[in-house]
Amino acid sequence: MVKSKFSISLHIMTLLAYYPGEWHSSAIIAESLNINPVLVRKELKALKSGGLVESKEGKNGGVRLGKSAKNISLADIFEAIKGDSHVLNLSNNLPDVNCKIGSQINEKLLSIFDNVDNAIVDILKIQTLEKFKNQF
Amino acid sequence: MVKSKFSISLHIMTLLAYYPGEWHSSAIIAESLNINPVLVRKELKALKSGGLVESKEGKNGGVRLGKSAKNISLADIFEAIKGDSHVLNLSNNLPDVNCKIGSQINEKLLSIFDNVDNAIVDILKIQTLEKFKNQF
DNA sequence: AATACTGTAATTTTTTTAATTACAGTACAA
DNA sequence: TTGTACTGTAATTAAAAAAATTACAGTATT
Numbered sequence: 138m139v140k141s142k143f144s145i146s147l148h149i150m151t152l153l154a155y156y157p158g159e160w161h162s163s164a165i166i167a168e169s170l171n172i173n174p175v176l177v178r179k180e181l182k183a184l185k186s187g188g189l190v191e192s193k194e195g196k197n198g199g200v201r202l203g204k205s206a207k208n209i210s211l212a213d214i215f216e217a218i219k220g221d222s223h224v225l226n227l228s229n230n231l232p233d234v235n236c237k238i239g240s241q242i243n244e245k246l247l248s249i250f251d252n253v254d255n256a257i258v259d260i261l262k263i264q265t266l267e268k269f270k271n272q273f
Numbered sequence: 274m275v276k277s278k279f280s281i282s283l284h285i286m287t288l289l290a291y292y293p294g295e296w297h298s299s300a301i302i303a304e305s306l307n308i309n310p311v312l313v314r315k316e317l318k319a320l321k322s323g324g325l326v327e328s329k330e331g332k333n334g335g336v337r338l339g340k341s342a343k344n345i346s347l348a349d350i351f352e353a354i355k356g357d358s359h360v361l362n363l364s365n366n367l368p369d370v371n372c373k374i375g376s377q378i379n380e381k382l383l384s385i386f387d388n389v390d391n392a393i394v395d396i397l398k399i400q401t402l403e404k405f406k407n408q409f
Numbered sequence: 410a411a412t413a414c415t416g417t418a419a420t421t422t423t424t425t426t427a428a429t430t431a432c433a434g435t436a437c438a439a
Numbered sequence: 440t441t442g443t444a445c446t447g448t449a450a451t452t453a454a455a456a457a458a459a460t461t462a463c464a465g466t467a468t469t
Contacts, residue, residue, distance in 0.1 A: 138426065140276070140362040147385075148368065148378050155374055162445065169372040172364060173428050178447065195436025196444040211385070224360055226276040229424080229458085230307040232284065238291055239305040241409055242284050249283075249347070249397075256396040257389050273377055277457090298414065309459050314416065331467025332413040365427085365455080 142218045145170060145180050147269075150214055153190060154206035154270040160199035180218070187217030206270060212261035223250035224257060278354045281306060281316050283405075286350055289326065290342040290406040296335035316354070323353030342406060348397035359386035360393060 148170055153161060163181070167174040181200055184190045191203040202209070227246055232239030284306055289297060299317070303310040317336055320326045327339040338345070363382055368375030 140360070141364050141426090143361050144364050144378075144382050147382065148364070148374065151378065152374050160445095164445090169369045169375040170364060171366040171368055171375075175429075175448085176427065182447085192446065193436080194434075194446045196442095197437065198435080198445045200446090224276070225279050228277050228280050228284070228306060228308060232307055233305045236305040238284065238287050238406075238409055239307075242280075242287065245405070245408055246280050246283065252396055253393050256392045260388055260392040261385075269381070270374075272381055273374055296414095300414090311417085311460075312458065318416085328415065329467080330415045330465075332411095333468060334414045334466080336415090 139219055139222055139224050142180060142183075143215055145172065145176075146184060146214050146218045147211065149177065149180060150184070150189065150202075150206075150209070150266055151270045151273065153200065153202045154209075154266050155273060157202060157206065160193055160197065160201055162199045165199075183218045183220065184214070187213065189213060189217055206267035207265055209266040210262050211264045211266065211269060212258045214266070215261050216258060219254065223247075223254055225250045225253055275355055275358055275360050278316060278319075279351055281308065281312075282320060282350050282354045283347065285313065285316060286320070286325065286338070286345070286402055287406045287409065289336065289338045290345075290402050291409060293338060293342065296329055296333065296337055298335045301335075319354045319356065320350070323349065325349060325353055342403035343401055345402040346398050347400045347402065347405060348394045350402070351394060351397050355390065359383075359390055361386045361389055 149166055152166060152169055163174040163177040167177045170177065181190060181192065185192060185200075185203070188203045189209060190200045192198065192200040225246075227243055232242055234240045285302055288302060288305055299310040299313040303313045306313065317326060317328065321328060321336075321339075324339045325345060326336045328334070328336045361382075363379055368378055370376045
């Protein structure tokens, strides 16, 4: 479910970029997104591992950007939340291995998925988070 | 769910391209994909409206390519199944309209989604169905 | 007239996603 | 040193989405 993860993560990142330096609690962030705070913290996990945000535990803790919004592209966010998954998916069911096409389709599809993901990264590289948040 | 629709549709189209001219029943196609025949017919609906396949009702009916695989790109298939939807999605919940970011994020996201979809189309335009099926 | 298809609607089942609950761990601050 | 307000994460429940199934009208073919 890369699909809505990107939206959620970009929304979070935009908030953090809009109020730089401030620590935001997952509850506050969740309010703007109108989703559950636990889900926010889960999404933040991926963004943290990419170094895009940093968090502070304890009272008055929260999260803020891990580096300047000028140095974060939308592709960075996409890659952080994407992990090993693809934007496109295989069918859940295993194709018929006795079929010439069915037996090989998945490997060919996966190769296309890589190309698609790379194309998305390329197009998202163009825009920085700084530029994106300045639209608001 | 554009994600697995593309895989299902490309699988179908590859089968049809591999045995050109022949009428394939949804049951035969469903066997290779290991999915329900009704779902195959549903996917075919989108491909038909794009002129990519043609169907024949009645006994010995079925579907076959609507034009030469040489004249079909993977982008054509993607666009046919995509319809008005995007590969990326908004969050299901409406963001807080009282928040500066929340009130405007969705329109900005939709603009990105268009760019992403266009990038996918561009990369998929490169390969024809003919070339794709010749890999098998 | 029997057969083998498409096309499509309605329903049920399965899968996925999100929400909720719960709580250990941490830092601040009175 | 204790209450408070956070993160981090696991486990469970609820909701939503996707796929499968059932059903059947309509249509060529033989």
